Amino acid sequence: MTPTEVVEEWVRRFNAADADGLAELYRDDAINHQVTQQPVEGRAAIQAMFQREFANADMTCIVEAIHDAGDVAILEWRDPLGLRGCGFFTVQDGRIAFQRGYWDKLSFLKMHGLPIE
Known part of the structure; x- marks a missing residue:
């Protein structure tokens, strides 16, 4: 799979x-x-x-855009509650080797009624 295809499948499984x-x-x-x-x-x-996170909150990833840059796919996303973020996925041999995500944790915790750590 290409990096974009991996991220598209990642979104499907995440949702x-x-x-x-x-x-x-x-x-x-x-x-x-x-x-x-x-x-x-x-x-x-x-x-x-992921098991812990799915047990704590009902999360949905709505794709805004996926950008392809060689072995990296960049996912711009939002969720139904208005949170936005982006993720960078480095894919090697069809699997994710490295993922970095940027999003506002405080907003996430408040939106889901979770304790602020």
């Missing part, structure tokens, strides 16, 4: 709250760094992160 399916899109040694949190390293840890 299905499919932590196991999302994990399959990552390399074993992948890093997911949401800048509001510490980096998560390894496919199993990334899978566990």
